[in-house]
Amino acid sequence: MTQGCCEATATVRRRNASHEERRGLIARLRSRRFLVPIVLLLVLALGGTWFAVSRAGDGGEPFTQQELQVSGTPEADGDEVDLDARLYLPERTPAPAVLLAHGFGGSKLSVAADAEDLAGRGYVVLTYSARGFGNSGGLIHLDHPDYEIQDGRRMLDELAGRSEVSKSAGGDPEVAVVGASYGGALALMLAAADDRVDSIVPMVTWNYLPQALFPQFAATRDREGTEVGVFKKQWTALLLGSTLTGSGGTFSGTPTAEQLKNLAQGDAEQAVCGRLAKDLCLGYVQTATEGRPPAQLVDLLAESSPARSADRITADTLLVQGQQDSLFPLSEADANARAIASGGASVRLYWTSGGHDSGVDTEDLRPVVAEFLAATIGTASTDPSAAALDELPGFRVEVSDGTLSLATSASVTQLRSADLAPGVPTRDAQGQIQQSSTPQVRLPLTGSTQFALAPPGATPSAITSLPGAGALLGALGSSGAAAGSGFSLGALPGESVSFQTAPLEEPMTITGSSEVTLSVAGSAPEATLFASVLDVDPDGDASLPAQLVTPLRLTGLDEGPKEVTVALPSVVRDIPAGHRLRVVLSTTDQAYAMPQEARLYQIQLAGDEVLTVPGAELAARDAGSVVPWKAVIGLAVGTALILLLFALRAARRRGARPEEALADVPLSIEGLGKAYGDGFRAVSDLSFRVEAGQVLGLLGPNGAGKTTTLRMLMGLILPSEGRIRIFGHEVRPGAPVLSRLGSFIEGPGFLPHLSGRANLDLYWRSAGRSGPAHLDVALEIAGLGKDVDRKVRTYSQGMRQRLAIAQAMLGLPDLLVLDEPTNGLDPPQIREMREVLGRYAATGRTVVVSSHLLAEVEQSCSHVVVMAAGRLVAQGPVAELVGNGASVAVEVDDPERAAEVAKSVAGIEDVRVLDGSLVVRAAVETRAELVRQLVLADVQVSRIAPQRGLEETFLALVGEEG
Numbered sequence: 001m002t003q004g005c006c007e008a009t010a011t012v013r014r015r016n017a018s019h020e021e022r023r024g025l026i027a028r029l030r031s032r033r034f035l036v037p038i039v040l041l042l043v044l045a046l047g048g049t050w051f052a053v054s055r056a057g058d059g060g061e062p063f064t065q066q067e068l069q070v071s072g073t074p075e076a077d078g079d080e081v082d083l084d085a086r087l088y089l090p091e092r093t094p095a096p097a098v099l100l101a102h103g104f105g106g107s108k109l110s111v112a113a114d115a116e117d118l119a120g121r122g123y124v125v126l127t128y129s130a131r132g133f134g135n136s137g138g139l140i141h142l143d144h145p146d147y148e149i150q151d152g153r154r155m156l157d158e159l160a161g162r163s164e165v166s167k168s169a170g171g172d173p174e175v176a177v178v179g180a181s182y183g184g185a186l187a188l189m190l191a192a193a194d195d196r197v198d199s200i201v202p203m204v205t206w207n208y209l210p211q212a213l214f215p216q217f218a219a220t221r222d223r224e225g226t227e228v229g230v231f232k233k234q235w236t237a238l239l240l241g242s243t244l245t246g247s248g249g250t251f252s253g254t255p256t257a258e259q260l261k262n263l264a265q266g267d268a269e270q271a272v273c274g275r276l277a278k279d280l281c282l283g284y285v286q287t288a289t290e291g292r293p294p295a296q297l298v299d300l301l302a303e304s305s306p307a308r309s310a311d312r313i314t315a316d317t318l319l320v321q322g323q324q325d326s327l328f329p330l331s332e333a334d335a336n337a338r339a340i341a342s343g344g345a346s347v348r349l350y351w352t353s354g355g356h357d358s359g360v361d362t363e364d365l366r367p368v369v370a371e372f373l374a375a376t377i378g379t380a381s382t383d384p385s386a387a388a389l390d391e392l393p394g395f396r397v398e399v400s401d402g403t404l405s406l407a408t409s410a411s412v413t414q415l416r417s418a419d420l421a422p423g424v425p426t427r428d429a430q431g432q433i434q435q436s437s438t439p440q441v442r443l444p445l446t447g448s449t450q451f452a453l454a455p456p457g458a459t460p461s462a463i464t465s466l467p468g469a470g471a472l473l474g475a476l477g478s479s480g481a482a483a484g485s486g487f488s489l490g491a492l493p494g495e496s497v498s499f500q501t502a503p504l505e506e507p508m509t510i511t512g513s514s515e516v517t518l519s520v521a522g523s524a525p526e527a528t529l530f531a532s533v534l535d536v537d538p539d540g541d542a543s544l545p546a547q548l549v550t551p552l553r554l555t556g557l558d559e560g561p562k563e564v565t566v567a568l569p570s571v572v573r574d575i576p577a578g579h580r581l582r583v584v585l586s587t588t589d590q591a592y593a594m595p596q597e598a599r600l601y602q603i604q605l606a607g608d609e610v611l612t613v614p615g616a617e618l619a620a621r622d623a624g625s626v627v628p629w630k631a632v633i634g635l636a637v638g639t640a641l642i643l644l645l646f647a648l649r650a651a652r653r654r655g656a657r658p659e660e661a662l663a664d665v666p667l668s669i670e671g672l673g674k675a676y677g678d679g680f681r682a683v684s685d686l687s688f689r690v691e692a693g694q695v696l697g698l699l700g701p702n703g704a705g706k707t708t709t710l711r712m713l714m715g716l717i718l719p720s721e722g723r724i725r726i727f728g729h730e731v732r733p734g735a736p737v738l739s740r741l742g743s744f745i746e747g748p749g750f751l752p753h754l755s756g757r758a759n760l761d762l763y764w765r766s767a768g769r770s771g772p773a774h775l776d777v778a779l780e781i782a783g784l785g786k787d788v789d790r791k792v793r794t795y796s797q798g799m800r801q802r803l804a805i806a807q808a809m810l811g812l813p814d815l816l817v818l819d820e821p822t823n824g825l826d827p828p829q830i831r832e833m834r835e836v837l838g839r840y841a842a843t844g845r846t847v848v849v850s851s852h853l854l855a856e857v858e859q860s861c862s863h864v865v866v867m868a869a870g871r872l873v874a875q876g877p878v879a880e881l882v883g884n885g886a887s888v889a890v891e892v893d894d895p896e897r898a899a900e901v902a903k904s905v906a907g908i909e910d911v912r913v914l915d916g917s918l919v920v921r922a923a924v925e926t927r928a929e930l931v932r933q934l935v936l937a938d939v940q941v942s943r944i945a946p947q948r949g950l951e952e953t954f955l956a957l958v959g960e961e962g
Helices: 017-023 025-031 035-047 108-120 148-160 182-193 209-213 233-244 257-264 278-290 295-303 330-342 362-376 386-391 470-478 480-485 629-655 706-714 736-740 756-766 775-782 785-789 797-809 827-841 854-860 878-882 895-903 924-936 950-958
Strands: 063-071 082-090 097-101 124-128 175-180 197-203 316-322 347-352 395-404 411-418 440-446 450-454 496-501 508-522 527-536 550-554 562-575 580-586 599-605 610-614 619-626 667-675 681-690 695-699 721-726 741-744 815-819 846-850 863-868 871-877 887-892 909-914 917-921 941-946
Touching (some): 063 108, 082 148, 097 108, 097 148, 124 148, 148 182, 175 182, 197 362, 233 278, 330 347, 330 508, 362 386, 450 496, 450 756, 508 580, 527 599, 550 562, 681 863, 695 706, 706 815, 706 846, 736 741, 741 797, 756 785, 756 797, 785 797, 797 815, 797 827, 827 846, 887 895, 887 924, 895 909, 924 941
Parallel strands (some): 197 316, 347 395, 395 562, 681 871, 695 846
Antiparallel strands (some): 063 082, 395 411, 411 619, 450 599, 508 599, 527 550, 667 721, 863 871, 909 917
16 A cells, blocks of 8 residues: 555645635645655565565466456446456466555555566466556546455456356355555455455454544544544554545646635536545545544445454465564454454564564565465365464564664564464354464563643654655664764754663563553643654663554543553564663654644553563574664665765755844844745745734734744745745754743643743653753743742633743843733733743843734834734835834814914924814824914814824735735
8 A cells, every 4th residue: 555655745825824824734744855756666666566576486386478458347427447468377277366456656566576476376366456547547536345345356257257267166266366555455355255265364454444544543532532542643644645646646737726616625627636535535525624534434444444344254364564664563364364364364473673664575485375375275285284274383483682784784583383373262162262362572661740732733753754754764763873863853952851761681582562550641632742762772772663653642641641552553573581661651753643733741650560461472483683684775775865864964064154244133024935745935035024022013904914924934834935044053853042931832732730930840851951940930921920830720811821822931042032912811911921931031031922913012012013914015114114103193272274284394294174173194293382372373282193003004914004
């Protein structure tokens, strides 16, 4: 399900830049200019075709090929579907047949080498391009029973009608189905739907698709009772998003902007979805936009899942699953194995060291597959043997201890086996189901109560795995060069907590999913966390097995701390004596959708405070060490990638030298612009400076680009052009100069059961900031008084806002950036907030405030920047914009007579009588002379005031529509 993947480029043109998160995952992928191309290159270099068995050696039997066209199942609208197929016929027939299915994005050409190898072994082989791929017609329904599975049955009909295919005594063809990923799910579901299938070899595939793409889907429900999970956004976009724009030969032509708009708005009649069925297409776009799947998409994914039918499989089964697989982990094969075994069929497991993240090494799997096929369907010259099948181990696994071969520089694994697969039920002589169990080791954990911060915008995020590049990240993260460079891949300081075992007294092998029980409290009703288990050597160096994490979503935290038993990633690893195991909980991970608002979590051990580790008893086999030849290529590509990363980083460092002339300028923005993938520009050519001691108001109507500008200022999103400098240092994500900036952008996140003071103290410690917090100074400026020692749950909205300002002021940053700090406050609270900002600026520091309350900005800010349609409209001191040269209204007892006097005063312009008052345009120095002349003329003056304020100025600058 990984072939032909590319980044999706469709997005929706919207005027309001503050809604950028709703533009969908398509635009977000496109904005990562370097990440996705590199990932795709790695997929091509490392993965290729996931089941890529090459042509048989010189000893293989000769065979011939025939091109076929097989009628597939018609589409729902009645359109006929032709499937492009190819038949491989060995010299000796009749012979057992193998139906060979390809991966997602591939075609019959993707598995040509596989077919040639099997034909050379004496099998009749039938390959075809699944509907929606290659030269086959129809739409992609994602292995739906009514479409792709019915197509598979028609392929079985084709084989059954061939005289070259050997038949059983009942006249059914002797046939096996082999496939990987997309083809693997087809093998499982086809075997469940058609008892003509004798054996299957599904590889690196799924059990329940909603769970695979939304981990913890069925285990978590929101307040409405709807099942929710953690959206695996990168893999989903790489797979489904690729079909929208024609990657992998699935669709030709470029959609127009209007068609893409229809797509994102859910217009099923006008949307262009490539060759992806529109129900899947629109469900995917809604998911990418909202971060959770609609009910109709969940139903479709569930229907395309072997979980619904695997217990009906009667065919002998060999399940091959990859350890290096963040898309379909080992747990998916375990679930398939349990379901198949519960139905009474024979099932065997093979855990290879590869997977979707690094490619399946079929060089070593070739004899395993051939051995299984020979024992289940035989060959043209041999009959299947029940004894041969019984001799095959129930469980085989390639085990690594994390070391590298000095000869090949590749990861070294050893093939081991056991009679029974871990956790898979068997049947006794009376046919009763006997549950298999794996020995469990209980290791005490240590670690106090800890706190982890989820940063606003979920940036920066931990990087553990990327589609197609998990193995490379593991090598990069464990290399000394990478560690020394500061290039961070795993959980980030301040965003993670950890608990650790004592050094192991005896070596052990982890074979599956470990468990730990934790208690979690948070500042929000829900928590999204990512759990992992690390191998820590005696020197303290830690490595993440297979670069895998388990997403964890908790609900109901507003009712108090929640105790949960966490199933850690299913991995295989030799752990030597003297090593420790470390459990890590992180608040971020680049591969998943995460909450965008700031949150704070309190995490501690619960239950027995132990780590339960599965350790199956495995026997070493004669196969010895397994060193995939692809790993050598992978290492070369990885080395090139590392060099590229360091070159890019060095170039960025060279371009990031501070500008000495701006060393004392808190904020300088030059030529700033932000454009999105559809051509929409949220900000264009924006330039302004903010000097020390100023309180700057950033003004503009909705869609003016204010929030986009602040996010670029914070390093949360990257500008398309231009530069932002803080004290002369260019702003980049994670730039050290950001430590001189305090912010309140997305809203505060506080633990309600703790006091305000405790929340601030925990925030400072969890953020990993150096230097004194100046907590008392920040609290004095914020004006919370004794309320700071009350629990936050008792706070009013105004008190929470002031606590948030105090949080932003921790460490007394030289530059304070606040987005709508008075939202939700009543007039007295707004006045207090105005005084807070004034007191802070009085210390010589600088404040930037984005607000839509013009009157408040006029009273609290010394300077303003006005934006409209992403561009600078005006800037300068408030007094200059609303005062000098503006009109004044003079309340007098005789307006007409006063007008005659005003006309004789030098410097007075535009004399009018309006609503019973004298209205004139007069400079500040001229106004006093006007009053003097009116008094001398015996005109009584009761009041004089500017007739034009900031609101009038703002409307004049941006227009009434703003």
